[in-house]
Amino acid sequence: MAIQVPIKVFRYRPGTAPHFERYQVTVPDDATVIDVIEGVWAEHDRNFMFRHACHHASCGTCAVRLNGYERLPCIVPVTEALAGRQELVVEPLRNFPLVGDLVVDVAGFFQKQAASGLVITRAAEATLSGQPFAHSELFSQAGALEERAYNRFENCIECGICISACPTMAATDKFWGPAALAGIRRATLTTGDCQEKAALLALADSEQGVWRCHSAFECTESCPQDVDPGGAIMSLRREIVGRKVKHLFGAG
Numbered sequence: 255m256a257i258q259v260p261i262k263v264f265r266y267r268p269g270t271a272p273h274f275e276r277y278q279v280t281v282p283d284d285a286t287v288i289d290v291i292e293g294v295w296a297e298h299d300r301n302f303m304f305r306h307a308c309h310h311a312s313c314g315t316c317a318v319r320l321n322g323y324e325r326l327p328c329i330v331p332v333t334e335a336l337a338g339r340q341e342l343v344v345e346p347l348r349n350f351p352l353v354g355d356l357v358v359d360v361a362g363f364f365q366k367q368a369a370s371g372l373v374i375t376r377a378a379e380a381t382l383s384g385q386p387f388a389h390s391e392l393f394s395q396a397g398a399l400e401e402r403a404y405n406r407f408e409n410c411i412e413c414g415i416c417i418s419a420c421p422t423m424a425a426t427d428k429f430w431g432p433a434a435l436a437g438i439r440r441a442t443l444t445t446g447d448c449q450e451k452a453a454l455l456a457l458a459d460s461e462q463g464v465w466r467c468h469s470a471f472e473c474t475e476s477c478p479q480d481v482d483p484g485g486a487i488m489s490l491r492r493e494i495v496g497r498k499v500k501h502l503f504g505a506g
C-alpha cells in the first residue's frame with residue numbers, strides 16, 4: 255500500500271541562507287527513510303543533494319540526522335520514523351563542512367582515519383601485495399597510501415555518525431575523534447609488536463587524543479555498528495595510565 259509521507263529537509267547552497275523546505279513523498283508502506291529522501295529528488299527537485307549507495311547499512315554513505323538523531327536512513331522504516339510525529343525532519347550530519355543540502359565534506363574525516371592508522375584489515379581484504387597491512391608502515395612518511403585504501407575497520411563502516419554526535423568534535427575538529435580512536439584501540443589489541451603498540455598508545459595519548467574526550471558516550475549510543483568508540487577510548491585511557499604507573503614504580 256502506498257502512503258504519503260510529509261518530510262521537512264534541510265536545504266543549503268554556498269552563498270545562500272540555510273533553511274528547511276517541506277515536501278510530500280509517496281512511498282510503499284514498507285519503505286525506509288532513504289526511499290523518502292530519494293523521493294524528494296525524484297518527485298520534487300532534481301537539484302536536491304544527498305548521498306547514498308548500498309541501501310543496507312553496509313557503506314555508511316547515507317548517514318544524516320533524522321528527527322534530531324544521527325541515523326542511517328536506509329535501515330529506518332518510514333512507519334517507525336513517523337510514529338507519533340507530523341513529519342520527518344532530515345538534516346545533514348553535524349561537525350563536518352557543509353557542501354549542499356544533506357551532503358557534507360567527509361574528506362577530512364577519512365584523512366584523519368588514515369593518518370591515525372586505519373589498520374584493521376579484514377581477512378578478505380588483502381592489500382595489493384596480498385599481505386596484511388603492516389602497522390609499522392603507519393609511521394613511515396612513505397607509507398603505502400594505495401594499500402591503505404584497501405584497509406578499513408572490521409566493524410566500522412566509516413559513516414561519520416559518531417563524529418556528528420560527539421560534543422568534543424563540536425568544539426574542535428583537531429580531536430582525533432571516536433572512530434579513529436576506536437581503530438587505534440583495536441590495533442593495540444591485535445598487533446603483536448610491542449614497539450608498534452607503544453607508538454599507537456603514544457598517538458592516543460597525544461594532545462588531540464583520548465584526554466580530549468568528555469566521556470559523553472554519544473558516539474557509542476549512536477553508532478549503528480556497535481563499535482563502542484566510547485568504550486574503546488576509556489580502555490585506551492586505562493592502559494595508558496596503567497603503563498605510566500608501572501613505569502613510575504619501575505623507575506622508583
Ligand code: SF4
Pocket residue numbers: 314409410411412413414415416417432433436473476477478479480481482483
Ligand atoms: S565508529 Fe560507528 S558511528 Fe563511528 S564511523 Fe564507525 S560505524 Fe560510524
